[in-house]
Amino acid sequence: PEIMSAEQFQTDGQFDLAKYRRYLTSGTDPQLLAALEARYRQEIPRAKLFDQLVADVYLSDVKLWQAYRDQHDSVTLRLLQVFPDLAVADSEVLVSDAEIETYYDRHREEFERRAVAYLSYVEVSREANAADSAAALARARAVRQELASGADFAAVASRESSDTVSAAQGGDLGETTRGRFVPEFERAALALRPGELSQPVRSPFGYHLIKLESKSGDTYRARHILIGITPAGAHLDSLDAQIDTLDRRAADQLDDPTALDSAAAVLGLPIKVALPVVEGSRVQALPHVVPDAGIWAFEAEVGETSPLIDADRASFVFRLDSLTPGGVPPLPEIREMVRRRILTEKKREAVRQLAERSAADLASGAVSLDQLAARFRATVTTVGPFTRANPGPAVQNEPVIVGAAFGLAVGEIGGPLSGEEGVYFMQPALRRQADSTAFVAQLATQRAQALQVARQARVRLVLGSLRAAADVQDRRKDLERAQREAEERAQSLPGVPANQRRAS
Template identity: 40%
Template sequence: MMLLLAVAFAGWIVFELGMDISGQSPGGGANDLGRVNGRPIPYAAYQAAYQELYQNAQQQLGGQISREQQRALEEEAWNRVVTDVLLAQEMDRRGIRATNAEIRMAARTNPHPSLVQQEIFQTEGQFDLAKYQQFLDGPMADNALLLQLEAYYRDAVPRSKLFRQVTAGAYVSEAELWRAWRDQNESATVDYLRLPEDRLVPGTVTVTDDQIRRRYRERREDLKQPATARVTLALLPKGVDAADTAAAVTRAQQLRAEIAGGADFAAVARRESTDPGSREAGGALGTFGRGQMVPEFERAAFSLPIGQVSEPVISPFGVHLIQVQERTGDQVTARHILIPLQKADEALDRLGARADSLERLAETAGVERAAQRFGLEVRRGVNVSEASPFVPGIGSALEAIEWAQEERTRQDGQPAATTSPVFETEQAYYIARLEQFSPAGVPSLEAATPGIRAELIREAKRARAREIGQQMVAQLRSGTPLAEVARARGLEVQTAGPFTRVNPNPALGQANAVVGAAFGTPVNG
């Protein structure tokens, strides 16, 4: 077994020196961590990548994530968002896009890796594509899930196209093939030590007021934060019911009659269809085979006489009018008009009246009691900011932030309100109770002091821990066994692996220095 002293500072350079106590990097906008070829890297994108990696690591490690593991995940998240920006720039340069038909085909035939592991999609322990497709076609696949899958494949399909373009016709030498095989198959198992700063450098570190003031002056611009509100929300969703479906079918029948009366199908599609991928092309979907469309659409497309416009076809995406232009064997060339499933005007009026009643009751009874009276969902402790205003089930809650900011800065002599008026988005009506508000801008020295003090203490402890780590490396190189070095410092030898160069162990992360040490250190060296 190879011996590796894992000096747990791999992610430190980027994330501890490159980011300040507000979680931002120098030189970027208030909500950006940096720029790649002029394109900003938003903090929200980094945070989303980090949260995904963190949750995956928790599942794999089966417990709490140490600070050292968090740093490795931070570096991996940073690398991921930088790679995303570079890929997006290259796809823009090449004009690579994904059609709706391509997205549907990918979603049905190439399931997301997390879904492959779900027991409901397995037969005798193996993934069952038929079960997965039945799920997509059934009532359990709600619109929220379908929208999430669409977003995933709208990103994944262009990447796949880019990869095929880059690798098409590329010559791969035997040496490159050997390296690729080695990277994927050669594995390592390592013994290592974690060097927690608080154990190596226990106790407190003295930080002076002068040090804090100096750091505040040096990093003042980097401390800028967007306006942020923590709120309790009551949601009144704009769900679709049978009456809304009937209205969409009626509209589709009207358009079908218009086309039967001589109107051009493509012109009507450009005017009426809500499918962004085909609307400007007159509804054209291109050529597709069986299994690429939802069953309702597929049945109509493979049974319609060529040239005839279908009766309204209801699918999870809305109501379709379909016209088959050509059919050869199991391949169909077709176009369609998509009418969305949405609330009718009368239903929206009733929903709006209910929202008004909710607002009046909340003014006197409060958000929670009003929501209970109306049987609505309540969410507490929801954080929204100008940088990240999205709330599931609502969409953008930016109006709530603006309201909170106005209430905290009002100068008319009236007390600040804690309950908002009702706000409306495309997805829902909602009302908010303000729990806490932090205005945009640079925090005062007093407000920033706790964070700066903690940062300076971490830096001092880290510097001392690095010195101790270097002393331990010297002991190992002089022949002292790893277990003995560990006992002297009150540490425990841990084992990671087996893992490969391209699929490192979550405990160590993907830092090049760590992976290089694992595969470059002699066995038992």
């Protein structure tokens, strides 16, 4: 898509295959051509498979009209919401010890919970410092000098840029509009004249060298080379030494819980506490997320330390401080939770029965909707307008309200309806129907958008079925063990500097 929309390959607003072929045969950088070939060797089979999977996806006018109505039919309601906790006081409901014990025995599976691990850790951050930033800036200036001397931008981008996606396109970011990129980049790009090359521009991603290709209003096309800011030189050597010390002194300790404290003291680093880890979730060592630690935590014994674990910008050793087992807790631990559950169910039933009795009074005209609200210590509120597809925050968690609202005539009272959070009565105050003429006018656009969504859903369904049928074996622990053994063998080699012994 980027190639077909590139301005240099356009004739009268259409992709010109002849221009593209001339470009490929006109001495284009071989590395760029190789990158393009590798990309399209992946993309073309993927596109063919996509076409085969979605060939029979079809949407009728009737289905599209219903979808349009879901978006444009609207209703405004007078709504009486009766919430059990507000309508019935706790003092009006009695819960006996026998009821608590019986409920616990009959609903044990509802109280089952996953195990929770509590971890502490030492972290060696691999964030860049001022010296690293200066080195990256110097590199960016050297690359700019190369470009200013006549080097091909695409070739240099494919060799130097840390943005591997655009590097494969010779640094081309395609045609874009204002607001897509970070402000630092965008301000610098839009300040250039077409064909002009920027000085190094600092952003959260590093230093950019930007070449503006074209600009028209808020639309522009640019290329860039990103020089990332990462630890280097003496700083990298220092970090490697710290990580080696942490690995050697604290990692994989099975019988010495104090090893982590000793390593922290030697390194002058604090021992931090991770957020509680529920089995099956990832470890949150803020601001980092460390998936591998979540696997290790539930295989370890209390007091053990983890292998050295590398995340994106830090290395860690964790210690399992305590573990709350999974399963059903004993009743004394959750007695109040069980009592509240019974209390809520009794309140809901009391409200439901009162609502059923009140419905007859409402139907006969003995009471109005506002008078009925007083019985429940509630008020009638106006909600909407809302549509079936976009019910809005007031009723989006209660499908029963949305479904019933569009089945009532204006002025007709419906209810009682039992929902997730309470019991409801409603009265439509205003209805608006979708405009069939407007539907026909936009049908082609709607069909194209809906087909795209339906095709993507088909692909997700097929992929989901393949994953469900796949026989997946988790061998991450074996791979981690093999990596550690390889690192240990490397450390035993004579003459290998410490900062080169670690694969990371």
